Amino acid sequence: MIKLGLLLLVLPLFVLMGVYFWELNDVRACQLNGGHWDYIESVCSDTQQPFVSWLQRSPLLVNGGMLVSVAGLVMSMVGLYVKRAK
Numbered sequence: 001m002i003k004l005g006l007l008l009l010v011l012p013l014f015v016l017m018g019v020y021f022w023e024l025n026d027v028r029a030c031q032l033n034g035g036h037w038d039y040i041e042s043v044c045s046d047t048q049q050p051f052v053s054w055l056q057r058s059p060l061l062v063n064g065g066m067l068v069s070v071a072g073l074v075m076s077m078v079g080l081y082v083k084r085a086k
Helices: 002-032 059-081
Strands: 036-038 043-045
Touching (some): 002 036
């Protein structure tokens, strides 16, 4: 239970960081070319676009990832608390 809990604790964080930095790479490339990133359409445009947070655009991914991570923390704590049967 501890191993599964630790996996559920750490894996969503790496997935969230991977998706975030993938998008950040596209945003920076757009800005280096003199454009403005459209966060809703995920395209580079010539006109100024409003900033829309990642939580507003992908609430299920962010909240679900954090929920799975908390479930992994609880599983790890329970696994450490419960004695192993011999």
